[in-house]
Each structure stands twice: as structure tokens, then as C-alpha cells.
Amino acid sequence: METVDSLMLGFSVALRPDVLWYGFLxxxxxxxxxVLPGIGPLSGISILLPITFGLDATKAIVMLAGxxxxxxxxxxxxxxxxxxxxxxxxxxxxxxxxxxxxxxxxGAALCIAAVGSWIAGTFGVVVLTAIAPPLAxxxxxxxxPEYTALLVLGLIFLAYMSSTSLPAHPxxxxxxxxxxxxxxxxxxxxxxxxxxxxxxxxxASASCRSPSGCSGSGxxxxxxxxxxxxx
Numbered sequence: 584m585e586t587v588d589s590l591m592l593g594f595s596v597a598l599r600p601d602v603l604w605y606g607f608l609x610x611x612x613x614x615x616x617x618v619l620p621g622i623g624p625l626s627g628i629s630i631l632l633p634i635t636f637g638l639d640a641t642k643a644i645v646m647l648a649g650x651x652x653x654x655x656x657x658x659x660x661x662x663x664x665x666x667x668x669x670x671x672x673x674x675x676x677x678x679x680x681x682x683x684x685x686x687x688x689x690g691a692a693l694c695i696a697a698v699g700s701w702i703a704g705t706f707g708v709v710v711l712t713a714i715a716p717p718l719a720x721x722x723x724x725x726x727x728p729e730y731t732a733l734l735v736l737g738l739i740f741l742a743y744m745s746s747t748s749l750p751a752h753p754x755x756x757x758x759x760x761x762x763x764x765x766x767x768x769x770x771x772x773x774x775x776x777x778x779x780x781x782x783x784x785x786x787a788s789a790s791c792r793s794p795s796g797c798s799g800s801g802x803x804x805x806x807x808x809x810x811x812x813x814x
Contacts, residue, residue: 590712596641605642609649616650617657623670624654652704659696664689 596602616627628650635643658669663680676696683692 586712586716597645602642602645605638605646606649609646610653611649613650613653613655614657614660615653617654617669617673618660620661620667620669622654623658624651627651627654655704656697656700659700660693663692663696 597606612631613624613627616622616631617624622630628647631650632647635646638646654670655672658673659676659680661667661669662673662676663684666677666681668674668677680692680696683689
């Protein structure tokens with residue numbers, strides 16, 4: 584019941600006309616910031632933070648929240664129209680959005696992005712409001728083993744996603760792996776970093792032991808007699 588009372592109090596403050604105006608202004612400015620490539624929500628908030636110094640706490644926080652949400656959505660505009668993501672979360676929008684724009688459905692893509700952003704943002708806030716207290720209590724029980732497991736899991740996912748061979752299904756994966764190993768055996772050159780260094784050092788030492796020497800010249804490497812030796 585306490586959560587419902589807090590929500591009612593928050594809505595009564597947030598739905599005031601002056602607060603709504605600053606929220607709309609923040610969303611508008613945030614959308615313009617999100618269109619600029621390389622300037623994400625955090626950078627936009629950091630740059631536009633001085634304009635909230637003359638406001639009270641409620642209006643300043645609402646305006647900064649509007650800048651954040653507007654920046655999150657604004658990146659989809661350049662992703663759809665120009666295939667240039669405005670920020671990191673708009674990278675995947677380039678795949679389908681730009682294809683729709685090339686087919687003459689840029690307006691539909693922008694509308695889908697706007698409606699999807701509103702639905703997902705509203706649903707996320709509602710779910711976060713409901714599960715935030717138990718989730719915070721559960722997170723406070725984390726210790727060093729849990730954090731270590733999370734770090735290892737993140738590194739495993741990063742290594743898996745950054746690998747060059749991502750099989751669509753196991754049979755294709757085995758075929759690709761076998762073909763790659765066959766090419767490696769044919770070229771006698773390793774593909775990973777450490778064996779490649781060892782292979783390079785072994786090749787260099789073998790060339791230095793050859794009659795031509797490390798200099799690479801075709802002349803004989805016989806030792807020259809000293810100048811003072813008898814002729």
C-alpha cells in the first residue's frame with residue numbers, strides 16, 4: 584500500500600503543467616542530441632546539465648529524464664534514414680530500419696520506432712517499479728563468489744560473441760571447423776596469436792641457421808680471414 588501511495592504522490596507532482604512542459608522540453612532537446620552520432624544519453628546529460636541549475640529539484644530531474652529518454656529514441660532517426668546509429672542502443676535499428684527506408688517505408692519505420700520506444704519504456708518503468716524492492720534486497724546478498732561468477736559469465740559471452748565461427752546449427756559448425764583446420768594444415772601456419780609468434784620465431788631462427796645467414800644475401804657466410812694472417 585505504501586508503494587501505491589508513493590505512486591499517487593509522484594503522479595500528482597509529475598502531471599502538473601509546468602513539470603510537463605519541462606519534461607516535453609527535455610524530450611525535444613534529447614531527441615536532437617540523440618540524432619547527433621557519437622553523443623549518447625550520458626554525454627547529452629553532461630553537456631546540458633548547466634541549464635538545470637536555475638530550476639528546482641523536481642523540474643530539473645524531470646528535464647534530465649526527458650533528455651535521457653529523448654536521446655535514447657533520437658538515435659533511431661539516423662539509424663533508419665542514414666544507417667548511422669546515433670548511440671549504442673540504436674545499432675540494431677540499422678538492420679531492419681534502413682532496409683525499410685530503402686524500400687520507401689521510412690515513415691513506417693520511424694513510427695514503429697517511436698511507438699515501440701514508448702511501449703517498451705512504459706512497460707519497463709512499470710515492471711521496474713514492481714520488482715525494484717525485492718530485486719534490491721536480492722542484490723544486496725551478493726558476495727565475492729557471485730560477482731566472480733558474473734564476471735566469468737560475461738567474459739565467456741564476450742569471447743563467444745567475438746569469435747569468427749558462429750555456427751547456425753551443430754552440423755554446419757563442425758563442417759566449418761573441419762574446413763578451417765584443413766586450410767590451416769595445408770598452409771602450415773597457425774591462426775591464433777601465441778602459436779603464430781612461435782612459428783615466426785622458429786622460421787626466423789631457421790633462416791639464420793641457413794648458409795645465407797640472417798642478412799638474406801645470397802653470398803656465402805664463410806668466416807673472413809684476419810688482416811694480419813699470412814697470405
